[in-house]
Amino acid sequence: xxxxxxxxxxxxxxxxxxxxxxxxxxxxxxxxxxxxxxxxxxxxxxxxxxxxxxxxxxxxxxxxxxxxxxxxxxxxxxxxxxxxxxxxxxxxxxxxxxxxxxxxxxxxxxxxxxxxxxxxxxxxxxxxxxxxxxxxxxxxxxxxxxxxxxxxxxxxxxxxxxxxxxxxxxxxxxxxxxxxxxxxxxxxxxxxxxxxxxxxxxxxxxxxxxxxxxxxxxxxxxxxxxxxxxxxxxxxxxxxxxxxxxxxxxxxxxxxxxxxxxxxxxxxxxxxxxxxxxxxxxxxxxxxxxxxxxxxxxxxxxxxxxxxxxxxxxxxxxxxxxxxxxxxxxxxxxxxxxxxxxxxxxxxxxxxxxxxxxxxxxxxxxxxxxxxxxxxxxxxxxxxxxxxxxxxx
Amino acid sequence: xxxxxxxxxxxxxxxxxxxxxxxxxxxxxxxxxxxxxxxxxxxxxxxxxxxxxxxxxxxxxxxxxxxxxxxxxxxxxxxxxxxxxxxxxxxxxxxxxxxxxxxxxxxxxxxxxxxxxxxxxxxxxxxxxxxxxxxxxxxxxxxxxxxxxxxxxxxxxxxxxxxxxxxxxxxxxxxxxxxxxxxxxxxxxxxxxxxxxxxxxxxxxxxxxxxxxxxxxxxxxxxxxxxxxxxxxxxxxxxxxxxxxxxxxxxxxxxxxxxxxxxxxxxxxxxxxxxxxxxxxxxxxxxxxxxxxxxxxxxxxxxxxxxxxxxxxxxxxxxxxxxxxxxxxxxxxxxxxxxxxxxxxxxxxxxxxxxxxxxxxxxxxxxxxxxxxxxxxxxxxxxxxxxxxxxxxxxxxxxxxxxxxxxxxxxxxxxxxxxxxxxxxxxxxxxxxxxxxxxxxxxxxxxxxxxxxxxxxxxxxxxxxxxxxxxxxxxxxxxxxxxxxxxxxxxxxxxxxxxxxxxxxxxxxxxxxxxxxxxxxxxxxxxxxxxxxxxxxxxxxxxxxxxxxxxxxxxxxxxxxxxxxxx
Numbered sequence: 036x037x038x039x040x041x042x043x044x045x046x047x048x049x050x051x052x053x054x055x056x057x058x059x060x061x062x063x064x065x066x067x068x069x070x071x072x073x074x075x076x077x078x079x080x081x082x083x084x085x086x087x088x089x090x091x092x093x094x095x096x097x098x099x100x101x102x103x104x105x106x107x108x109x110x111x112x113x114x115x116x117x118x119x120x121x122x123x124x125x126x127x128x129x130x131x132x133x134x135x136x137x138x139x140x141x142x143x144x145x146x147x148x149x150x151x152x153x154x155x156x157x158x159x160x161x162x163x164x165x166x167x168x169x170x171x172x173x174x175x176x177x178x179x180x181x182x183x184x185x186x187x188x189x190x191x192x193x194x195x196x197x198x199x200x201x202x203x204x205x206x207x208x209x210x211x212x213x214x215x216x217x218x219x220x221x222x223x224x225x226x227x228x229x230x231x232x233x234x235x236x237x238x239x240x241x242x243x244x245x246x247x248x249x250x251x252x253x254x255x256x257x258x259x260x261x262x263x264x265x266x267x268x269x270x271x272x273x274x275x276x277x278x279x280x281x282x283x284x285x286x287x288x289x290x291x292x293x294x295x296x297x298x299x300x301x302x303x304x305x306x307x308x309x310x311x312x313x314x315x316x317x318x319x320x321x322x323x324x325x326x327x328x329x330x331x332x333x334x335x336x337x338x339x340x341x342x343x344x345x346x347x348x349x350x351x352x353x354x355x356x357x358x359x360x361x362x363x364x365x366x367x368x369x370x371x372x373x374x375x376x377x378x379x380x381x382x383x384x385x386x387x388x389x390x391x392x393x394x395x396x397x398x399x400x401x402x403x404x405x406x407x408x409x410x411x412x413x414x415x416x417x418x419x420x421x422x423x424x425x426x427x428x
Numbered sequence: 429x430x431x432x433x434x435x436x437x438x439x440x441x442x443x444x445x446x447x448x449x450x451x452x453x454x455x456x457x458x459x460x461x462x463x464x465x466x467x468x469x470x471x472x473x474x475x476x477x478x479x480x481x482x483x484x485x486x487x488x489x490x491x492x493x494x495x496x497x498x499x500x501x502x503x504x505x506x507x508x509x510x511x512x513x514x515x516x517x518x519x520x521x522x523x524x525x526x527x528x529x530x531x532x533x534x535x536x537x538x539x540x541x542x543x544x545x546x547x548x549x550x551x552x553x554x555x556x557x558x559x560x561x562x563x564x565x566x567x568x569x570x571x572x573x574x575x576x577x578x579x580x581x582x583x584x585x586x587x588x589x590x591x592x593x594x595x596x597x598x599x600x601x602x603x604x605x606x607x608x609x610x611x612x613x614x615x616x617x618x619x620x621x622x623x624x625x626x627x628x629x630x631x632x633x634x635x636x637x638x639x640x641x642x643x644x645x646x647x648x649x650x651x652x653x654x655x656x657x658x659x660x661x662x663x664x665x666x667x668x669x670x671x672x673x674x675x676x677x678x679x680x681x682x683x684x685x686x687x688x689x690x691x692x693x694x695x696x697x698x699x700x701x702x703x704x705x706x707x708x709x710x711x712x713x714x715x716x717x718x719x720x721x722x723x724x725x726x727x728x729x730x731x732x733x734x735x736x737x738x739x740x741x742x743x744x745x746x747x748x749x750x751x752x753x754x755x756x757x758x759x760x761x762x763x764x765x766x767x768x769x770x771x772x773x774x775x776x777x778x779x780x781x782x783x784x785x786x787x788x789x790x791x792x793x794x795x796x797x798x799x800x801x802x803x804x805x806x807x808x809x810x811x812x813x814x815x816x817x818x819x820x821x822x823x824x825x826x827x828x829x830x831x832x833x834x835x836x837x838x839x840x841x842x843x844x845x846x847x848x849x850x851x852x853x854x855x856x857x858x859x860x861x862x863x864x865x866x867x868x869x870x871x872x873x874x875x876x877x878x879x880x881x882x883x884x885x886x887x888x889x890x891x892x893x894x895x896x897x898x899x900x901x902x903x904x905x906x907x908x909x910x911x912x913x914x915x916x917x918x919x920x921x922x923x924x925x926x927x928x929x930x931x932x933x934x935x936x937x938x939x940x941x942x943x944x945x946x947x948x949x950x951x952x953x954x955x956x957x958x959x960x961x962x963x964x965x966x967x968x969x970x971x972x973x974x975x976x977x978x979x980x981x982x983x984x985x986x987x988x989x990x991x992x993x994x995x
Contacts, residue, residue, distance in 0.1 A: 039449065108516075113573060114573075118569070121567060130736065216791075218716060218791040219791060219792060220643060220718055220791070220792030220793075221644055223792070223793075230569070271645050272644070273795075274644070274793050274795045274796065275793065275795065276796075286576065288768045289576055289764075289766055289768060290579070290721055290793070292791065292792075293581070293718075293719075293790040293791060293793045294793050311767075312768065314768060314769055314770075315770075315771070315772065316788070317773075422566075425798075
């Protein structure tokens with residue numbers, strides 16, 4: 036064999052090896068040149084904690100956290116807890132997220148109850164390593180424009196109750212009858228649209244609790260015609276459910292006193308917007324705490340179904356631990372949330388709790404009556420009533 | 429020596445051939461290796477269920493918006509696209525902005541024509557969900573994530589002396605003052621757009637609230653009560669004419685100044701923009717009883733085939749709109765930015781008293797009724813609105829032959845379809861050498877077929893007796909002396925006057941007198957094509973409180989559709 040032929044055959048062999056290898060690799064589905072696929076943690080997140088979780092996720096992604104050599108990539112999709120619950124129940128959650136952070140633990144329990152019927156087990160765990168754990172907390176408080184609050188205090192005293200608000204709503208001549216200015220018009224209540232923000236539903240629950248003077252509501256309570264007539268008068272003072280949408284305090288800040296004089300709103304939302312409200316409308320808001328308190332605990336709930344892999348579930352756990360670190364919990368405090376990690380104080384130089392103390396913010400909320408979570412039938416009865424009597428009117 | 433030379437020559441030749449073979453094979457090997465690597469690493473084809481507009485390399489986010497914010501929205505979208513945004517996965521994002529009137533936007537949103545919408549008011553989002561629930565399930569929501577990026581309160585714009593006559597600034601002025609002025613003073617001219625815009629809807633809601641003697645809790649029963657309808661009818665009778673939208677009103681104010689209207693309903697942003705350009709300022713009146721906001725929501729439509737990439741693209745664009753530099757830019761357009769940390773009292777803010785606006789206003793709003801009540805109000809409004817007598821005066825001279833006439837005929841058909849008031853009357857006059865009344869004024873509901881037939885029968889030929897024809901229509905309206913209605917002439921011509929007996933000066937004098945009389949005949953002119961006599965048409969329309977629009981065969985349909993909203 037001449038030298039030329041030997042080179043020729045060698046080259047042919049090289050070509051054959053390259054082509055053969057590429058086909059074998061393609062058929063086996065592995066790609067030696069491909070980048071390592073990141074582990075994706077997709078979070079459906081309740082609206083009040085979404086800015087906090089999004090900011091934490093951005094830091095987490097930038098820091099390049101890895102699990103068994105694979106980088107973890109966290110994405111956050113904002114969705115109201117009640118809207119998400121509807122999607123879980125109608126099996127419209129597509130794609131299935133790795134984690135769901137609803138507003139309150141009882142929404143997780145309601146979804147679990149639905150899935151228990153079909154799967155025979157909880158789909159979000161309540162015990163063990165993967166149990167749903169709060170990442171922060173917040174509570175409902177009255178947020179009222181200072182000028183209006185002064186007038187209400189003169190008329191009704193230091194404590195604001197749903198009954199006082201009902202009375203103010205019914206004032207025939209509007210604010211002048213209560214001692215306020217004619218240009219303020221009627222008393223305008225701020226309640227988020229319960230179909231878009233679970234806070235709207237919670238406001239109705241709190242009002243019902245106060246109406247009956249009890250913390251545990253039954254279906255008979257919310258379907259009582261006398262109560263419904265009272266609630267209808269109250270809710271008729273909401274100026275615009277469409278513009279308020281899901282972000283009630285943000286929109287209160289944007290539209291000012293023209294759209295709402297005050298309402299029972301999430302403390303964290305109020306604190307996050309206090310500065311902006313004062314900049315835009317010059318007048319500040321005052322925060323007052325009700326007798327019947329509703330808390331949101333924002334549980335970090337990892338989906339236990341087969342749609343996500345074991346690695347993704349584990350990666351979700353890594354991000355949960357990150358969220359609960361003191362440094363990241365400080366981010367929550369800066370946004371008006373009360374930290375889930377007890378080591379983290381809520382007072383401090385840049386804490387909104389300290390900054391707005393003069394406007395009524397309490398560092399420690401005194402032991403008061405805590406509203407108990409209503410069951411599904413009560414919630415559905417209230418929503419149906421809302422659809423028929425307020426939204427559909 | 430010769431042998432050695434020959435051997436060297438043979439050896440060189442063999443080496444050259446070998447080198448040739450080696451190089452050739454190396455090239456083949458490279459090509460094959462490259463091809464194999466490409467096969468190995470190339471991306472999988474895009475899934476079949478992707479949207480038509482998006483591709484493997486690009487996600488297109490189609491956003492329909494209402495045209496009153498065209499200038500600002502198009503500028504923001506262009507700036508955004510220029511930043512060449514990308515999703516975290518590397519795909520390019522491109523936003524495509526589609527201007528659409530609110531009713532069309534709602535209709536097409538249901539048909540999955542775009543991924544997101546930005547109408548002038550959240551009222552339309554409620555309408556989308558209401559219709560979606562009708563189509564699907566009672567709890568189904570099509571409108572998903574939504575945000576505000578700019579807002580503007582709706583105000584009554586008026587000239588300073590007009591406001592002073594109502595007692596401003598010593599007392600706050602409201603809807604009642606405007607409506608009383610319109611009833612008391614026949615010379616007072618005001619207008620609001622049709623209810624396909626938020627401003628028009630607000631004005632109508634305000635009159636229904638005033639009629640029911642309240643500012644909240646408007647119900648279907650209240651809206652349809654005979655006393656309410658009668659009250660609204662009386663108030664609407666004072667409207668000079670309606671219009672296709674607030675931008676058109678502002679354009680006419682720009683052209684004619686205070687001669688066009690004494691007061692009109694527009695968003696604060698347009699008052700600020702106008703005042704930045706003109707020495708004679710308008711005043712934004714925030715009505716005492718309350719107003720509404722144009723809240724310009726940006727909302728994602730959650731159709732079942734919405735992809736995560738489209739959601740991410742939406743989130744990216746939203747983030748851009750809410751970024752501080754963009755929010756400051758929005759303020760420069762005269763809107764109130766959604767970022768409340770941006771002060772409206774700062775030196776760079778145009779929302780200030782010098783520009784007719786008060787950043788601390790409005791103090792209160794009217795309650796927005798549910799989507800169902802709004803629908804009822806919009807429907808019954810057609811029965812309370814001021815009815816109209818409209819003469820369509822159409823040039824059929826020889827120069828109109830061919831496509832010009834056929835496009836004009838299509839436009840006239842569309843006009844007849846769009847005039848929906850049950851009491852509105854339309855007549856048809858064609859002209860060439862002289863005017864010819866083809867259909868005398870007839871209620872559109874009864875005479876639509878005949879009017880359409882006559883439009884279809886129009887033929888081109890002859891001269892252009894424009895002035896005589898306008899006078900002819902005017903005399904017909906004067907003979908009726910129907911002061912309860914809007915009296916209007918819509919005249920269209922493509923040429924120069926060359927056959928009339930009446931002089932231009934004499935006609936203008938008659939038109940001015942008719943406009944100032946209780947009858948108040950308004951003339952709208954359409955200059956069709958480049959050869960139309962713009963000077964004469966503008967003189968006619970300005971003498972008679974109207975305006976002149978130019979049009980080509982391609983745009984004549986849209987123009988007549990817009991004109992139909994004035995009645």
